[in-house]
Amino acid sequence: MTAAIAQHWLSGGCHCGAVRFEAALPETVEAQSCNCSMCEKVGFVHVIVPESRFRLTSGEGDLKSYRFNSGVAEHLFCATCGVKSFYRPRSNPDGWSVNARCLDNWDGLDIRIEPFDGRNWEAHAGSLAHLSQEAS
Amino acid sequence: MRAYEGGCHCGAIHARFESDIDPDRLEVRACQCSFCVRRGMKAVSDPKGQLTLRFDNAAVRRYRFGTGMADFLICAQCGDFIAAVSGDLGVLNVVGAAIQPFADRPATAKVFDGETSEARGARWRAGWTPVALETVQ
Numbered sequence: 001m002t003a004a005i006a007q008h009w010l011s012g013g014c015h016c017g018a019v020r021f022e023a024a025l026p027e028t029v030e031a032q033s034c035n036c037s038m039c040e041k042v043g044f045v046h047v048i049v050p051e052s053r054f055r056l057t058s059g060e061g062d063l064k065s066y067r068f069n070s071g072v073a074e075h076l077f078c079a080t081c082g083v084k085s086f087y088r089p090r091s092n093p094d095g096w097s098v099n100a101r102c103l104d105n106w107d108g109l110d111i112r113i114e115p116f117d118g119r120n121w122e123a124h125a126g127s128l129a130h131l132s133q134e135a136s
Numbered sequence: 137m138r139a140y141e142g143g144c145h146c147g148a149i150h151a152r153f154e155s156d157i158d159p160d161r162l163e164v165r166a167c168q169c170s171f172c173v174r175r176g177m178k179a180v181s182d183p184k185g186q187l188t189l190r191f192d193n194a195a196v197r198r199y200r201f202g203t204g205m206a207d208f209l210i211c212a213q214c215g216d217f218i219a220a221v222s223g224d225l226g227v228l229n230v231v232g233a234a235i236q237p238f239a240d241r242p243a244t245a246k247v248f249d250g251e252t253s254e255a256r257g258a259r260w261r262a263g264w265t266p267v268a269l270e271t272v273q
Contacts, residue, residue: 015171015201040239041145041216041232043176066146066214077215081199082208083174084215101174 004135007053012103014078014085019059021086023049023098029111031100032128036118038068038075042084045100045113048131054086054096091125095132137185142233144216148195149209151218151233153265155185159237164230166243171201171208175217178231178243181265187226189219190270203253206260219267225260226267 005026013020025047032046033039039046059078066075073090077083085102089095100111117124137154155162165179166172172179181187189209198207206222217232230238248256 015174016199037234038145041234043174043231045176064212064215068146068214075215079197079212081171081201082197082210082215082217083171085174099174101176106173 010103010105011057012085012098012106014059014062014081014083014102016078016081016083018062018080019078019083019085020057021098022055022057023047023086023096023103024053025049027110029100029109031111031113032116033113034116034118036121038073039118042077042099043101044084044097045111046089046116047098047100048089048092048095048128049098050095050132050134052134054098056086089128090121091128092132140235140238142230142235144211144214144218144232146211146214146216148211148213149189149191149216149218149233151228151235152188152190153180153182153185153228153235154187155182155265157182157185162238164238164241164243165246168245168247169202169249175229176231177217177229178239178241179227180230180235180238181227181263183261183263183265185265187219187228187265187267188270189221189226189267190272192273193271203256205253205256221267221269222257222260222264224266225264227260227264 007024063076064079074088086098089097140153143150197210197212206220
Protein backbone atom coordinates (compact mmCIF):
# COMPACT_ATOMS: atom_id res chain seq x y z
CA MET A 1 0.00 0.00 0.00
CA THR A 2 1.29 3.44 -0.90
CA ALA A 3 0.68 6.21 1.60
CA ALA A 4 -0.76 9.40 0.16
CA ILE A 5 1.92 12.08 -0.14
CA ALA A 6 0.97 15.62 0.85
CA GLN A 7 1.07 17.99 -2.08
CA HIS A 8 1.13 21.75 -2.42
CA TRP A 9 0.19 23.92 -5.38
CA LEU A 10 3.34 25.67 -6.59
CA SER A 11 3.22 28.46 -9.17
CA GLY A 12 5.53 29.17 -12.04
CA GLY A 13 5.71 30.57 -15.52
CA CYS A 14 7.68 31.82 -18.48
CA HIS A 15 10.12 34.74 -18.26
CA CYS A 16 8.00 37.63 -19.55
CA GLY A 17 5.06 36.72 -17.32
CA ALA A 18 2.49 35.98 -20.04
CA VAL A 19 2.30 32.25 -19.28
CA ARG A 20 1.52 31.25 -15.69
CA PHE A 21 0.75 27.81 -14.30
CA GLU A 22 0.32 25.93 -11.06
CA ALA A 23 1.23 22.33 -10.28
CA ALA A 24 0.51 20.24 -7.19
CA LEU A 25 3.84 18.81 -6.05
CA PRO A 26 5.16 16.98 -3.00
CA GLU A 27 7.63 18.54 -0.54
CA THR A 28 10.49 16.74 -2.29
CA VAL A 29 10.10 16.97 -6.05
CA GLU A 30 11.26 14.12 -8.25
CA ALA A 31 12.48 15.23 -11.64
CA GLN A 32 14.17 13.91 -14.77
CA SER A 33 16.87 15.48 -16.87
CA CYS A 34 16.59 14.13 -20.43
CA ASN A 35 19.45 13.97 -22.93
CA CYS A 36 17.38 13.99 -26.13
CA SER A 37 17.99 16.61 -28.83
CA MET A 38 15.01 18.71 -27.76
CA CYS A 39 15.27 18.64 -23.96
CA GLU A 40 18.98 19.37 -23.91
CA LYS A 41 18.56 22.47 -26.06
CA VAL A 42 15.96 24.06 -23.83
CA GLY A 43 17.52 22.92 -20.53
CA PHE A 44 14.23 21.33 -19.54
CA VAL A 45 14.01 19.72 -16.07
CA HIS A 46 10.97 17.44 -16.15
CA VAL A 47 8.44 17.19 -13.36
CA ILE A 48 5.71 14.94 -14.75
CA VAL A 49 2.26 15.20 -13.16
CA PRO A 50 -1.23 13.80 -13.88
CA GLU A 51 -3.75 16.04 -15.63
CA SER A 52 -5.52 16.92 -12.35
CA ARG A 53 -2.33 18.25 -10.75
CA PHE A 54 -1.66 20.92 -13.38
CA ARG A 55 -3.56 24.09 -14.24
CA LEU A 56 -2.74 26.87 -16.65
CA THR A 57 -3.71 30.11 -14.91
CA SER A 58 -2.90 32.54 -17.75
CA GLY A 59 -1.40 32.78 -21.20
CA GLU A 60 -3.18 30.07 -23.19
CA GLY A 61 -3.29 32.42 -26.17
CA ASP A 62 0.42 33.24 -25.81
CA LEU A 63 1.58 29.66 -26.32
CA LYS A 64 3.18 28.48 -29.54
CA SER A 65 3.24 24.82 -30.42
CA TYR A 66 6.12 22.86 -31.96
CA ARG A 67 6.02 19.21 -32.99
CA PHE A 68 8.67 17.02 -34.60
CA ASN A 69 9.49 13.37 -35.23
CA SER A 70 6.49 11.29 -34.05
CA GLY A 71 4.47 14.47 -33.46
CA VAL A 72 2.94 13.02 -30.28
CA ALA A 73 4.63 15.43 -27.89
CA GLU A 74 3.34 18.98 -28.05
CA HIS A 75 6.18 21.34 -27.18
CA LEU A 76 4.72 24.63 -25.97
CA PHE A 77 6.66 27.85 -25.57
CA CYS A 78 5.81 31.49 -24.93
CA ALA A 79 5.55 33.41 -28.21
CA THR A 80 7.12 36.48 -26.56
CA CYS A 81 10.08 35.19 -24.51
CA GLY A 82 10.41 31.68 -26.01
CA VAL A 83 10.49 29.97 -22.61
CA LYS A 84 9.07 26.44 -22.48
CA SER A 85 7.59 26.23 -18.99
CA PHE A 86 5.52 23.08 -19.50
CA TYR A 87 4.42 20.77 -22.31
CA ARG A 88 2.55 17.61 -23.24
CA PRO A 89 5.18 14.83 -23.28
CA ARG A 90 5.18 11.86 -25.63
CA SER A 91 5.97 9.54 -22.69
CA ASN A 92 2.95 10.82 -20.74
CA PRO A 93 0.30 12.15 -23.14
CA ASP A 94 -2.30 11.81 -20.37
CA GLY A 95 -0.42 14.29 -18.18
CA TRP A 96 1.91 17.28 -18.26
CA SER A 97 5.61 17.84 -17.83
CA VAL A 98 6.43 21.01 -15.93
CA ASN A 99 9.86 22.64 -16.23
CA ALA A 100 11.22 22.81 -12.66
CA ARG A 101 13.44 25.71 -13.75
CA CYS A 102 10.27 27.75 -14.29
CA LEU A 103 8.86 27.23 -10.78
CA ASP A 104 8.85 30.46 -8.77
CA ASN A 105 10.74 28.75 -5.92
CA TRP A 106 13.31 26.97 -8.16
CA ASP A 107 16.17 28.40 -6.07
CA GLY A 108 14.88 26.91 -2.84
CA LEU A 109 13.23 23.82 -4.29
CA ASP A 110 13.90 20.44 -2.63
CA ILE A 111 14.43 18.48 -5.84
CA ARG A 112 16.00 15.18 -6.86
CA ILE A 113 16.97 15.11 -10.51
CA GLU A 114 17.57 11.72 -12.14
CA PRO A 115 19.04 11.34 -15.63
CA PHE A 116 16.67 9.99 -18.29
CA ASP A 117 18.12 8.44 -21.45
CA GLY A 118 15.91 10.09 -24.05
CA ARG A 119 18.38 9.24 -26.82
CA ASN A 120 17.13 5.66 -26.41
CA TRP A 121 13.58 6.77 -25.79
CA GLU A 122 11.77 3.57 -26.87
CA ALA A 123 13.73 1.46 -24.37
CA HIS A 124 13.10 3.76 -21.41
CA ALA A 125 9.85 5.73 -21.83
CA GLY A 126 7.80 3.01 -20.14
CA SER A 127 9.54 3.72 -16.84
CA LEU A 128 7.86 7.17 -16.76
CA ALA A 129 4.27 6.08 -17.47
CA HIS A 130 3.23 5.85 -13.81
CA LEU A 131 4.09 9.51 -13.18
CA SER A 132 0.97 10.81 -14.94
CA GLN A 133 -1.47 8.27 -13.48
CA GLU A 134 -4.16 9.73 -11.27
CA ALA A 135 -4.17 8.53 -7.66
CA SER A 136 -6.87 5.86 -7.24
CA MET B 137 40.77 29.30 -36.12
CA ARG B 138 38.85 26.33 -34.81
CA ALA B 139 35.19 26.41 -35.80
CA TYR B 140 32.21 24.98 -33.96
CA GLU B 141 28.79 24.72 -35.58
CA GLY B 142 25.28 24.17 -34.33
CA GLY B 143 21.84 25.68 -34.37
CA CYS B 144 18.29 25.58 -33.14
CA HIS B 145 16.22 22.40 -33.05
CA CYS B 146 14.21 23.01 -36.23
CA GLY B 147 17.23 24.30 -38.17
CA ALA B 148 15.98 27.83 -38.82
CA ILE B 149 18.95 29.41 -37.02
CA HIS B 150 22.51 28.30 -37.79
CA ALA B 151 25.34 29.26 -35.44
CA ARG B 152 29.09 29.17 -36.09
CA PHE B 153 31.63 30.03 -33.40
CA GLU B 154 35.32 30.44 -34.20
CA SER B 155 38.14 30.78 -31.69
CA ASP B 156 41.89 30.27 -31.51
CA ILE B 157 41.71 29.44 -27.80
CA ASP B 158 42.22 25.78 -26.87
CA PRO B 159 38.65 24.52 -26.18
CA ASP B 160 39.79 23.16 -22.80
CA ARG B 161 40.73 26.70 -21.82
CA LEU B 162 37.50 28.37 -22.91
CA GLU B 163 35.37 29.03 -19.85
CA VAL B 164 31.78 27.76 -19.91
CA ARG B 165 29.63 30.15 -17.87
CA ALA B 166 26.12 29.90 -16.47
CA CYS B 167 24.55 33.32 -16.01
CA GLN B 168 22.20 33.23 -13.02
CA CYS B 169 19.69 35.83 -14.23
CA SER B 170 15.99 34.95 -14.28
CA PHE B 171 16.01 34.35 -18.05
CA CYS B 172 19.18 32.25 -18.35
CA VAL B 173 18.26 30.06 -15.37
CA ARG B 174 14.96 29.12 -17.04
CA ARG B 175 16.88 28.12 -20.16
CA GLY B 176 19.75 26.30 -18.46
CA MET B 177 21.91 28.65 -20.53
CA LYS B 178 25.65 28.02 -20.84
CA ALA B 179 27.73 30.74 -22.45
CA VAL B 180 31.02 30.63 -24.32
CA SER B 181 32.70 33.64 -25.87
CA ASP B 182 36.03 34.93 -27.14
CA PRO B 183 36.59 38.65 -27.84
CA LYS B 184 39.18 37.69 -30.47
CA GLY B 185 36.94 35.07 -32.06
CA GLN B 186 33.96 35.30 -34.36
CA LEU B 187 30.29 34.39 -33.97
CA THR B 188 28.20 34.07 -37.11
CA LEU B 189 24.43 33.60 -36.94
CA ARG B 190 22.54 32.82 -40.14
CA PHE B 191 18.74 32.92 -40.25
CA ASP B 192 15.64 34.08 -41.99
CA ASN B 193 14.61 37.30 -40.24
CA ALA B 194 10.98 36.18 -40.13
CA ALA B 195 12.00 33.01 -38.25
CA VAL B 196 13.63 34.84 -35.36
CA ARG B 197 12.11 36.62 -32.39
CA ARG B 198 14.18 39.23 -30.57
CA TYR B 199 13.31 39.37 -26.86
CA ARG B 200 14.39 42.19 -24.60
CA PHE B 201 14.08 42.59 -20.85
CA GLY B 202 15.74 44.29 -17.88
CA THR B 203 18.03 47.06 -19.09
CA GLY B 204 17.10 46.24 -22.70
CA MET B 205 20.77 46.39 -23.69
CA ALA B 206 20.73 43.04 -25.51
CA ASP B 207 18.47 41.17 -27.92
CA PHE B 208 17.88 37.54 -27.01
CA LEU B 209 17.54 35.67 -30.30
CA ILE B 210 14.86 33.00 -30.13
CA CYS B 211 13.61 30.78 -32.93
CA ALA B 212 9.98 31.68 -33.59
CA GLN B 213 9.27 28.15 -34.79
CA CYS B 214 10.88 25.87 -32.14
CA GLY B 215 11.45 28.34 -29.27
CA ASP B 216 15.16 27.61 -28.98
CA PHE B 217 17.33 30.40 -27.50
CA ILE B 218 20.59 30.66 -29.47
CA ALA B 219 22.42 33.84 -28.54
CA ALA B 220 22.26 37.28 -26.96
CA VAL B 221 23.39 40.14 -29.16
CA SER B 222 24.26 43.75 -28.30
CA GLY B 223 25.43 45.89 -31.20
CA ASP B 224 28.32 44.09 -32.89
CA LEU B 225 28.95 41.76 -29.94
CA GLY B 226 27.23 38.53 -29.00
CA VAL B 227 27.33 35.58 -26.65
CA LEU B 228 26.45 32.08 -27.74
CA ASN B 229 24.20 29.71 -25.76
CA VAL B 230 26.10 26.46 -26.34
CA VAL B 231 23.20 24.50 -24.83
CA GLY B 232 20.58 26.01 -27.15
CA ALA B 233 22.81 25.63 -30.19
CA ALA B 234 24.03 22.17 -29.04
CA ILE B 235 27.70 22.99 -29.49
CA GLN B 236 30.17 20.44 -28.15
CA PRO B 237 32.43 19.99 -26.30
CA PHE B 238 31.01 22.96 -24.38
CA ALA B 239 27.34 22.03 -23.94
CA ASP B 240 28.10 18.95 -21.80
CA ARG B 241 30.76 20.62 -19.69
CA PRO B 242 30.00 21.85 -16.15
CA ALA B 243 29.54 25.62 -16.14
CA THR B 244 30.77 28.25 -13.70
CA ALA B 245 27.80 30.10 -12.18
CA LYS B 246 27.97 33.87 -12.71
CA VAL B 247 25.81 36.34 -10.78
CA PHE B 248 25.52 39.81 -12.31
CA ASP B 249 22.60 41.14 -10.24
CA GLY B 250 22.97 44.81 -9.35
CA GLU B 251 25.53 45.51 -12.05
CA THR B 252 25.32 49.03 -13.49
CA SER B 253 24.65 49.50 -17.22
CA GLU B 254 28.16 50.96 -17.59
CA ALA B 255 29.81 47.97 -15.90
CA ARG B 256 27.69 45.59 -17.95
CA GLY B 257 28.64 47.24 -21.22
CA ALA B 258 32.33 47.17 -20.25
CA ARG B 259 32.12 43.48 -19.30
CA TRP B 260 30.49 42.64 -22.61
CA ARG B 261 33.09 44.62 -24.59
CA ALA B 262 35.88 42.79 -22.77
CA GLY B 263 34.42 39.31 -23.02
CA TRP B 264 31.78 38.86 -25.71
CA THR B 265 32.46 37.75 -29.26
CA PRO B 266 32.27 39.93 -32.39
CA VAL B 267 29.07 38.84 -34.12
CA ALA B 268 27.91 38.84 -37.74
CA LEU B 269 24.22 38.39 -38.47
CA GLU B 270 23.58 36.91 -41.91
CA THR B 271 19.95 37.06 -42.86
CA VAL B 272 18.64 34.83 -45.61
CA GLN B 273 15.32 34.80 -47.42
